[in-house]
Amino acid sequence: MLRPTHKTNLARIDAKELPALLRAIEVYQGTHVTRLAMKLMALTFVRTSELIGAKWEEFDIEAARWDIPAERMKMRDPHVVPLASQAIEVLEMLRTLTGGSEFLFPGDRSANKPMSNNTILQALKRMGYQGQMTGHGFRGLASTILHEQGD
Numbered sequence: 001m002l003r004p005t006h007k008t009n010l011a012r013i014d015a016k017e018l019p020a021l022l023r024a025i026e027v028y029q030g031t032h033v034t035r036l037a038m039k040l041m042a043l044t045f046v047r048t049s050e051l052i053g054a055k056w057e058e059f060d061i062e063a064a065r066w067d068i069p070a071e072r073m074k075m076r077d078p079h080v081v082p083l084a085s086q087a088i089e090v091l092e093m094l095r096t097l098t099g100g101s102e103f104l105f106p107g108d109r110s111a112n113k114p115m116s117n118n119t120i121l122q123a124l125k126r127m128g129y130q131g132q133m134t135g136h137g138f139r140g141l142a143s144t145i146l147h148e149q150g151d
Helices: 015-026 032-044 048-052 085-098 119-126 135-148
Strands: 065-068 079-082
Touching: 015 032, 015 135, 032 048, 032 085, 032 119, 032 135, 048 119, 048 135, 119 135
Parallel strands: none
Antiparallel strands: 065 079
């Protein structure tokens, strides 16, 4: 099987378009859980698979951290995500909606499985961002902004 020799970037908006996207997420007309998933993704810059597979047991709200275990990480190393106060607010809202499930973002058909990896992509499509933004695009956008600032 031939593999491309260059890295492909998934669709993402320009940094100057981020405020409009964040406003669109705030008024998203889909489910509250999907809206909160997009908000948390924008606040944490994790991969879509890491977000949708998140379990309540991975979070320490008091310490404001999310400990993603190695088996759920692409490089198989555990990862700590510091949580801003806005992320904590999202988690508190989510707890009222999905706190009875093992997953932060349970699937529509079964609470014993996480939401589909297409849920966020479809939400972005419904918001008018088809071909312009993906769930993984939040991560790429954050990386670009931080690199431009020299971080």
